[in-house]
Amino acid sequence: MATPIGNLADITLRALHVLQLADAIACEDTRHTQALLRAYGIDKGGTQLLAVHQHNEAEAALGVVQRLQQGQRVAYVSDAGTPGVSDPGARLVAAVQAAGLRALPLPGASSITTALSVAGAVAHHPDNGGFLFAGFLPAKQAERANAVQRLAGEPRCVVLLEAPHRIGELAQALATLGARPVTLARELTKQFEEITTRPANELSAWLEGSPQRSRGEFVVLLHPSTPAGDDGEGLRVLRLLLQELPLKSAVRLAADITGASRNSLYDTALEWKRAAPQAGE
Known part of the structure; x- marks a missing residue:
C-alpha cells in the first residue's frame, strides 16, 4: 500500500x-x-x-x-x-x-504522479503522448552519459529519480540536452518543497545558487522533445499568431494547429520576447 x-x-x-x-x-x-x-x-x-x-x-x-x-x-x-x-x-x-494468492493494491501518494501533476510535461499528442519512467540512471559517469544520450531521442516526457548526493552529477549529464525543459521537484509535500522548470543546460547553475537546493529526494522530468518535422511549421504559425494574440493564446493555438510541443513553443515565444528590441532602443 x-x-x-x-x-x-x-x-x-x-x-x-x-x-x-x-x-x-x-x-x-x-x-x-x-x-x-x-x-x-x-x-x-x-x-x-x-x-x-x-x-x-x-x-x-x-x-x-x-x-x-x-x-x-x-x-x-x-x-x-x-x-x-x-x-x-x-x-x-x-x-x-x-503461490496462487491475491495481492490487492491500495493507491495513494506517489512522488512520480505528484510531480507529473504540476509540471505540465505530459503531452497530448499521438506521437509523444504519455511518459516513460526511467527511474535512477547509472551511478558511473560514462554509463550515465550514455543513458542520457539514449533518452535524448525519446519524444515523450521522461521521469527520473535521483538522490541528493548525485543530483549535481545528473544535472551536468543532462546539460547535453541543451534548451530542453526539465522540471526538478524536491522534498515533495514536505515543508521545503520546491519545484522549478528550467532548460537542461541551466540546471547546474540553479542548483549551485543555494546549498538548500541540493537537499532531499528528487523527481526529475525531461519534458517532451519537439517531434521531428514540427519545428518549422509550429514556429511559423506561432510567429503569425503572436502578431494578433497574447503570448499564451498564440502558443496554445499554434500547438493545437500543428501538433508541436506546447512547452517548446512557449519557451521559444519567451525567447523571442526577451530578444525583441524595446521601444526607444
Whole structure:
C-alpha cells in the first residue's frame, strides 16, 4: 500500500483501516514504519513488523506467503510512496501471485504522479503522448552519459529519480540536452518543497545558487522533445499568431494547429520576447 512521501496527512482512510486490521506488516524499514504507525495512533508489536527490503526480498517473501497461507492478513509498505515501482515490493508481489494468492493494491501518494501533476510535461499528442519512467540512471559517469544520450531521442516526457548526493552529477549529464525543459521537484509535500522548470543546460547553475537546493529526494522530468518535422511549421504559425494574440493564446493555438510541443513553443515565444528590441532602443 502507498504511504506518505512527506506530509503525514497524505495517508488514505483505507490505508489506515488496513494497517489497523493487519495481522502483520511487511516493511522496507521496521523502524521507519513503527514511527509512522505511532504518528497515526496505531499500535503494533515488534513481532508484527516484518523486514522486507532489497537485500532480503526473495527470502522474506517466502515468510509472507506462509503467513498468508495460514489465513493472516499482511500489508506491505515501503518507506514512502507506492512500493514496487522504484522501491522494493515487486518480488514480493510476484511470489504471492505465484503461490496462487491475491495481492490487492491500495493507491495513494506517489512522488512520480505528484510531480507529473504540476509540471505540465505530459503531452497530448499521438506521437509523444504519455511518459516513460526511467527511474535512477547509472551511478558511473560514462554509463550515465550514455543513458542520457539514449533518452535524448525519446519524444515523450521522461521521469527520473535521483538522490541528493548525485543530483549535481545528473544535472551536468543532462546539460547535453541543451534548451530542453526539465522540471526538478524536491522534498515533495514536505515543508521545503520546491519545484522549478528550467532548460537542461541551466540546471547546474540553479542548483549551485543555494546549498538548500541540493537537499532531499528528487523527481526529475525531461519534458517532451519537439517531434521531428514540427519545428518549422509550429514556429511559423506561432510567429503569425503572436502578431494578433497574447503570448499564451498564440502558443496554445499554434500547438493545437500543428501538433508541436506546447512547452517548446512557449519557451521559444519567451525567447523571442526577451530578444525583441524595446521601444526607444
